[in-house]
Amino acid sequence: IDFADTKDKVLVFFKLRPEVITDQNLHNNILVSSMLESPINSLYQAVRQIFAPVLLKDQEWSRNFDPKLQNLLSELETGLGIVLRRSDINSSKLKFKEDDTRGILTPSDEFQFWVEQAHRGNKQISKERASYFKELFETIAREFYNLDSLSLLEVVDLVETTRDVVDDVWRQTEHDHYPESRMLHLLDIIGGSFGRFVQKKLGTLNLWEDPYYLVKDNLKAGISVCEQWVTACHHLTGQVWQRYVPHMWKNEKYFPETLDKLGKRLEEVLAVRTIHEKLLYFLPAGEEKIICLARVFEPFTGLNPVQYNPYTEPLWKAAVSQYEKIIAPAEQKIAGKLKNYISEIQDSPQQLLQAFLKYKELVKRPAISKELMLERETLLARLVDSVKDFRLDFENRCRGVPGETSGPLSGKNLSEVVNNIVWVRQLELKVDDTIKIAEALLSDLSGFRSFHRSAEDLLDQFKLYEQEQFDDWSRDIQSGLSDSRSGLCIEANSRIMELDPNDGSLKVHYSDRLVVLLREVRQLSALGFVIPAKIQQVANIAQKFCKQAIILKQVAHFYNSIDQQMIQSQRPMMLQSALAFEQIIKNSKAGSGGKSQITWDNPKELEGYIQKLQNAAQRLATENRKLRKWHTTFCEKVVVLMNVDLLRQQQRWKDGLQELRTGLASVEAQCPLAWQSKWEGPEDPLQYLRGLVARALAIQSWVERAEKQALLSDTLDLSELFHPDTFLNALRQETARAMGCSVDSLKFVASWKGRLQEAKLQIKMGGLLLEGCSFDGSRLSEHHHDSPSVSPVLPCYVGWIPQGAYGPYSPDECVSLPVYTSAERDRVVANIDVPCGGNQDRWVQCGAALFLKNQ
Secondary structure, X not given: OOOXXXXXXXXXXXXXXXXXXXXXXXXXXXXXXXXXXXXXXXXXXXXXXXXXXXXXXXXHHHOOOOHHHHHHHHHXXXXXXXXXXXXXXXXXXXXXXXXXXXXXXXXXXXXXXXXXXXXXXXXXXXXXXXXXHHHHHHHHHHHHHOHHHOOHHHHHHHHHHHHHHHHHXXXXXXXXXXXXXXXXXXXXXXHHHHHHHHHHHHOOOXXXXXXHHHHHHHHHHHHHHHHHHHHHHXXXXXXXXXXXXXXXXXXXXXXXXXXXXXXXXXXXXXXXHHHHHXXXXXXXXXXXXXXXXXXXXXXXXXXXXXXXOOOOHHHHHHHHHHHHHHHHHHHHHHHHHHHHHHHOOOOOHHHHHHHHHHOHHHHOOHHHHHHOHHHHHHHHHHHHHHHHHHHHHHHHHOOOOOOOOOOOOOXXXXXXXXXXXXXXXXXXXXXXXXXXXXXXXXXOOOOXXXXXXXXXXXXXXXXXXXXXXXXXXXXXXXXXXXXXXXXXXXXXXXXXXXXXXOOOOEEEOOOHHHHHHHHHHHHHHHOOOOOOHXXXXXXXXXXXHHHHHHHHHHHHHHHHHHHHHOOHHHHHHHHHHHHHHHHHHHOOEEOOOOOEXXXXXXXXXXXXXXXXXXXXXXXXXXXXXXXXXXXXXXXXXXXXHHOOOOOOOHHHHHHHHHHHHHHHHHOOOXXXXXXXXXXXXXXXXXXXXXXXXXXXHHHHHHHHHHHOOOHXXXXXXXXXXXXXXXXXXXXXXXXXXXXXXXXXXXXXXXXXXXOOOOOOOEEEEEOEEEEOOEEOXXXXXXXXXXXXXXXXXXXXXXXXXXXXXXXXOOHHHEEEEEEEXXXXXXXXXXXXXXXXXXXXXXXXXXXXXXXXXXX
16 A cells, blocks of 8 residues: 555455465455545444444354453544544644534434534634534433433334424524534434334344234334334424524425335334234134134245345235235135124214224225225215314304304413414314325225315315414514504513503513414414514514513512502501612613613623512512511410410410510511501400301301211311311321321312312312402403402312322413412411413412401
8 A cells, every 4th residue: 555645445455464375365365455535434434334343242252352352442433433523624724514424324423523523613602502512412312322222112202302302403593503414414314223223123023923912012113213203304304494594494305215114114014913913803713723823924934024125125025915815715704704893883983983993904905895895885974974074163163263162172372373273283183084094995985086075175275274364363463563552562772661650560561462472483383384584583582582571570570569468567667678679670770870771682781680670579578578477476476365364374474475575676676656556455356356256156066067977068168267277187187097198198189170089088168269360160360450359269179189199170270379367368278279271470470369268
């Protein structure tokens, strides 16, 4: 070899031993090798593709290979890979190109590439960009590195996670875009990794002799891996990325053809096993001999069905053809039995459809399909009726209001436009399913063409409705962008918040409509719609300031509602802190001189201002909590004094009174005379006495009902008790005894739907009041302008159920509200999950709470 030779393709012949080459030793002494591109690349590929797998994974060689040498070989492979990926920079003066994917043979190579770039980038910007991609890929890097140790079901989940990661990588806008050619290569090697993994896992099974349930589950998981990645690539490169304006996919959509054909091969294997299983099910025990397992699968002997490639396809087709000839006699026998079975249930459309779906592999067989001609005609008629029903339902609902009887079915947390599109998409799926069933089982029938045209026409109507909904939404939003009152306009240089001169409330210049718009844009993009540039621009600006706006809205809500959280007589005590907080709001100036208003487009000043607001709000909240705590403490001490016998316990009375005076002295500097006068003695002691007598009488009634075993069957008002929390704890203990479990393993739930199915003991609780919003027994709603501030709540069933049991409501649709003993919110009895329809933060911000009515 001439070492000065710069050719990138070299074929090398060399002798293993210093002998004269003869015809006899030619094949034993001459070794042929090649070098492509560079010696480093050739050595790396040889180690990676040949020597490392043989010496490290093959048991015959690895057990005689020193472990230290094994480690050195692994390090050599890793080091060569790093050198190869750096070779363009180190060995040439040309600018490094990210499009070069030489040496990137697996997803792990790609992930390692960005790790290396993050450590050795020439510029700070490129390092930050590489670190950003590295962090995104870290979500899946470990799983791909240990891919062979995962199960098929775990890899099904990994496909979905991988799809999200590559989507995030492509759509990021914080740094320069990810190169399209590199992404194309990444999608390809990820598909190759998934394909090899599926082949390796299924290769450990005997697909013809292992139990059917085991083979079926594994084949379905393998098919799912293939189908999901093919679908992900088609969806991302064929729809989502081609419509993503900041970084559009310019090539044709990528289609992992090999992986798709592997999935179809697995479907064929599953169909063969399924047909065999169905035949065994229908044939009597004596007739099973005609499809003896060994004979039926004989054509597949010597074939590895999961090793798909174009060269093995003819052999596979021939084996399947021979297999079909073997099972033909059995098909003739079971055709009549299947016909009799279906004829018995053909009057029930649902059962008929389920039967065809259950035995569709058999129905597809030509002999059986011919025998079931009449039954298939019946099924086609049922599908025609289904399409008519879908059309009628669509026409009756398409112009109505979501959620109403005459409108589209409504989902949770969806705006009207998104809800309508999701609703019609669900109808599309149903019609698609009927078309697929008909295409698979009924395509040879005379009425199929007419049915197909009708179904396709209905799908076209659905598509038109979808587009109309989106176009109407686009027009409304774009119209609102020119209207300052719509709440859709946000200027980067506008003020962030101000005090309303009319009612003094603090308003943030970031409307709730913008929050809804962000959600709509995100959901409509996910549904495949191209968002108009103007709307996307507004959404991008709104998204940029969304985090700060949410914090400011929380501060504004605190400012607007703090007076409701204060005890009225304590408000003068907090005047100075409240004025200091208000001063920060009024003086929202930027810069050292404080001459200009803080605006959205000044992130540094905005962050500092938000921090000042949060600190001031925290001080005010801490002071309020401290004063409320003192108030509660004084109340408790007064209650103790009320239980003191002045005739027999005079010293105890004096000690308690002294504790009160000491406590008052600690806050005397803040305490106004009007507040102190509250503690000089009750102006109307009859009120306390009335409450005391009312509770005493109520307790007597409770005791009488308990003695008659009727207490838990009546509606109970916990405000009649001195300690309602003690009663609920007793109910918890009794429930634990009845269920034979610990009290810590139970959780407290409430239901306005009816009795609790999971609760051994439960009560019907009444007498609850709600402040901050309204509740109709189904979900929370905001107050109207004429709504009372406090409203009664319908009685509900409450009880204790196991932690792992499902309650009457989904956690996503509930908000946990405290139940206080009184409207002063000084003592919590329990916390109850109340259905709210989602957006829990909204109800926390409005100060929603439950409390017991006063006696």
